[in-house]
Each structure stands twice: as C-alpha cells, then as structure tokens.
Amino acid sequence: MKLSQYYAPTLKEDPAEAEVVSHKLLMRAGMIRKLTSGIYNYLPLGLRALNKVAAIVREEMNRAGAMEILMPTVQPADLWRETGRWDYYGKELLRFNDRHGRDYCLGPTHEEVITDLVRGEIRSYKQLPVNLYQIQNKFRDEIRPRFGLMRGREFLMKDAYSFDKDDEGAEKSYWNMFEAYKKAFSRIGLRFKPVQADSGAIGGDFSHEFMVLAETGEDTIASCKSCDFAANLEKAKVITPETTCRCDDEIPALEDIATPGKHTVEEVCEFLGVEPRKLVKTLLYIVDGNPVAALVRGDRELNDVKLRNLIGGNEIDFADEATVKKLTGAPVGFAGPHSLDKDVPIYADAELCHDTDWIAGGNKADTHVKHLSLGRDCTIEKFADLRMIEETDLCPECGQAIEFTKGIEVGHVFKLGTKYSESMDAKFLDENGKEKLLAMGCYGIGVSRIVASAIEQNHDDNGCIFPPTIAPYEVAVISLGGKDQAVNDKAEELYNQLISLGVDAALDDRKDRPGVKFAEADLVGYPMQLVLGGKGLKNGVIECKNRKTGEKSELPLDTFAEAFQQWRKQVWADWNLKM
RNA sequence: CGGGAUGUGGCUCAGUUUGGUAGAGCGCUGCGUUCGGGACGCAGAGAUCGAGUGUUCAAAUCACUCCAUCCCGACCA
DSSP, X not given: OBGGGOOOOOOSSOOTTOOSHHHHHHHHTTSEEEEETTEEEEOHHHHHHHHHHHXXXXXXXXXXXXXXXXXXXXXXXHHHHHHTHHHHSGGGSOEEEOTTOOEEEEXXXXXXXXXXXXXXXXXXXXXXXXXXXXXXXXXXXXXXXXXXXXXXXXXXXXXXXXXXXXXXHHHHHHHHHHHHHHHHHHHHTOOEEXXXXXXXXXXXXXXXXXXXXXXXXXXXXEEESSSSOEEETTTOOOOOOOOOOOTTOOOOOOEEEEOTTOOSHHHHHHHHTOOGGGBEEEEEEEETTEEEEEEEETTSOBOHHHHHHHHTOSOEEEOOHHHHHHHHSSOTTOOOSTTXXXXXXXXXXXXXXXXXXXXXXXXETTEEEEEEOHHHHOOOSEEEOOBOOOTTXXXXXXXXXXXXXXXXXXXXXXXXXXXXXXXXXXXXXXXXXXXXEOEEEEEEEEHHHHHHHHHHHSEETTEEOOOTTTOSSSEXXXXXXXXXXXXXXXXXXXXXXXXXXXXXXXXXXXXXXXHHHHHHHHHHTOSEEEEEOHHHHHHTEEEEEETTTOOEEEEESTTHHHHHHHHHHHHHHHTTOOO
C-alpha cells in the first residue's frame, strides 16, 4: 500500500463527540467515521484491522471443528414468536414491516434462525455434535450507544451455536469453545481474563465472559488474588461466614420511632445516631409483574440479578412509587418487612440472620421501627445470598482476599441446555430410537469491539499501538527522500521486498515533511516503523523503531531481508506473540 | 424514558449575555521558501449559523416547536 494513493483522512484534534481513547484514536487515525448514532463506516485502515481480528477468530473456530455459515440480518417475527422472545426481547429488537405488513426484525442474535435451520435436518444422534458459526453484522437498538465501536448499535460479531445429543456432550462443546476463545484472544495479543457470568435473558446453565482488562471497561470483575476465581460483579457469590442464627433472640417489643423526612439509610442513621449495619434495607421489586420484597443490611447493595435468579424470574424492576405506596401504605423511603401486604414474599440476604434488634422502615409516613426481629416480626420466605460482593469480601472459593478490576466484555460463552430446542421443537432420535431435544450452546465474540479494546489496552499520547497480529499493516516504510530520488527508490525497493516476504507493509511515499510522517505513523500505530533517509542510505543502513517499546536501532541494507526477520521476531517477542 | 449539555466552512471552537457587515486556528488550492518529530510567507476557495414558525425596520443572537449529537442514569445474548 502506498500512502500517497491511500484513503486515510487523519485528524489533528480529538473529535468533539469522542469520549474514550479508542474512539478518539480510531477517528483521528482515519479508521472509522460515524454515520449516525452508534453506526460507523469502516475506512480502509479500520477495515483491515477488523478483518485481521475476524481472520484469527475464524481460524481458531475452524481449528476447533466449527463450520462457518452465513445467516441473514433480516429475520421473520414468526420465529421469535415461537420462542416467546418477540414479546420478551423488548425495544432492543429493531422491528419493521415489509410491503405486505408482515413483521420482521434485524437480528441481534441468531438462536431462532439457527435452530430453525437445523431442526428437521438433524434427525439422528449420528449427526451430532455439530457446531456452526458465522461472522456477521448484528443490530441491537441499544438505549444508549456510546464509546464508538465499544457499544455501537450495528457491530460485527462472531456467533457460534453447538448442538449435542446430551448434556455431557454440550458441556464438552462448551469447554472446547472456551479453549478456542483463549487461543484466539491470546493470538490477537490481548490481556484478558475469563470470568464467571450470569447467563441473563438468554437463559441456560452456566456461562463465562471473556474480559479485556482495561480502565475504561464498563464491567467490574471481582477476582481472587490467590486462586483462579474471577467473576462478573453481578455473578460473584458472597460467602457469609457461618455463625449462629439470631433471628429468634429475645429482644424488646417492636416500637415506632418518628423519623420525619428521613428517607435514605444515610439520613436515618445520622438522625438516630446509629451505624448503617444496624438497619435493614427493604427494597420492593416487580418480578414478571409480581411484587417481591428483598432485604439487605443498611450498608450493603442488593444484587438484583441474584434476586431474579433466586425467584426464577425473567424481568426485574424497581416497584414504582404508586406500587410502593399500595404495598407499604407509606411513601418511598419508609418500607419495612414487618407489616407488608401479605401477598408480598420477602427474601432476605443470608447475612441478616446473624444479627437482630434491627431498625427498619415503619410502613408509615415519617416513621421507622426499632427492636425488629426477623424471626418474630416477619415471615421470611427465604434467606439467601442476595447482596453485591464488595472489595473487602473474601473469595467465595478459597477465602483469600479479592480485588476489583475493570473489564471490557469481548466474548461470552453460554451453555443453553434445551431452552430453544424445546420451544422450537428441535428433536432427534437417540441410540435407543427415543426422541430427544437437542442440547445447545451459544458462543459470541465481539469482533469490532475487540478492535476498540485492543486500542484501549495499547496506546500512548501519540496514538494507537497495535499488536502485530491485528495491525492494519505490520510495517510502515517511511521514505524521507524528499527530492532525493535515490532514497525514494530504495525505500520502494525495500517495501517491495517486504511484500515478497509476505509482510503486510505500507510505504509512506508522500511529499510531506518528516515530522508529519512520523506523527501519522505513530498515530496509526504500525507496530514496526522503518525510516530511510539520505544519511542512512549513504551509510548503508535503515532505521527501525518498535512502536511498543519505542526502541530504535538500525538494520543493514545489504542483508536487509535477514536482519528484518530477526528484528521482526524480536518485536513479536516483545508482544509475547508467536509468529 | 428521566436529568444535563451542545448544534456556527471539512475539523476544533469564538461570537449569542446587551439583535445591526459571519470570525479564528487547523485542514484544503496555488506560488515561493523550508525539509529527521504535525514548518513559514503571500494569495485564494469554502457557511441555507441544525430545521421550522414567530417577534422586530433588522435575528447566529430573542420566543416557541421540532430534529440531531454527546454526557450521567435505568437497560444490555
């Protein structure tokens, strides 16, 4: 590629719309341009990086035995109605009609289509297992797209679906994908971590997310400093130390206390002069249309995913003001567990049975109660792990200290079970001639998001620092010849030589001043830069710079090919990558 | 959807308070000088001031409506 003829419009200043580094640099380096909110054009450089990521993912998928297919972006509503997700999926699903008024949507994921594709075709256990994948644009009408490629509405994704004859096989497929993901992300050059995750709306038995470790990550990971444990915050179990249950301790009778205008835990504590840990926080939720109360200690956060999973619900939301008033008889801020509407089941965090004599809301305006006993004064449906893990908590697996880090989710693997095969009636005959449901798994990788997260993880003040495996071009040959044709000719010769060696090389043969070329090479983030000037040519050397380490040295021109390969090996080694 | 902000040459922004000739820097074109870390001089091109309606002799500027974008929140296989 010759830069003099290339389309890569760079920007000197950060675009106003960009907030995070990857977005700013992707724009500045001329790799992407926004079309509209959350939807981007890929320019030549950006597309090349994207394609390189896709190529690595494809190779690892193929190597793992998956087979590539391509499904449509437009999907008929009927399939989504079969699984119930037409109603359930919500506004994220972009729906529209064709000229006949039939309902369609843009595919945010393809469980329905793939299941439809294989049902009827897979009739025998002898055809199993099968793993099919595609690399295709997805569309999700995100409530709030942001951060450029990190959370777009249209984005490139690799999604794979496995079909097995039984649970054991499905689990094998799952771990097979898990390993393939580790290989792919390692090859790309990312620092990442697989973490336990909630399987969310897609359902299923268990699931892992692959997180790229970066400050700008939208997710928080709790990981153990001593063992392998790592989990998304919403998934992380909290182990409550075993102590005696104190719910039935003898304590004074329940008593009202006036707390005029004190709604929050903080206000109540300050007003009464007590520690938040002596309060019971009562939270009212609506789960699939039914009211539910959840109790956590005053100084804790409720983890609503845990609550939802405990109840086995789908949709969970805070109760609105009117509902709270109806259930408690009081305005928001005074809910308590002792005199709630009888139809509201109460779930309490496990920690709460280890103390008593609580302060809680009074279910009356401007009133709280003291001397509350959960055993005596209320009916608790169940004590369970309901709270959010905190950094001071101990590892749920080994009991050692944990830490919180930020991560970007670039991959997610799910063991689905028979959720979709059941609703879509995808069956086969097993060894005994018995009809059985296909055991499924699904596995996603955010290809475009990887490009952004690679930049989040690897950049400096001057621009991107691409890992050599996914850089748009691995090497930039920068000619500083100007009017000195001998230098320009030699630079072009070296560039051609690199190409014949099978290296993705770019030649900066533009008429610009050296400073401009250096600045842009750093901005785009070619992992290797080769700079040829008049002096170098005279001395028979070309200068080389490792973008990652900043290290500069010289390569002899007479044994260039050999010297280059050696240097290249070193650069890859600095990335911890194998060629 | 709730809260906040912004919309002025391709880009970054000033001008709006107090209505009166549409600006700067970067980028772009031409000429010249310069040429190892985003050069300099001279001369140029380039704008329905987000859209509509209204107030006014006069609107980028005031009022109303709408649209778009960004940030915070809820949401998120």
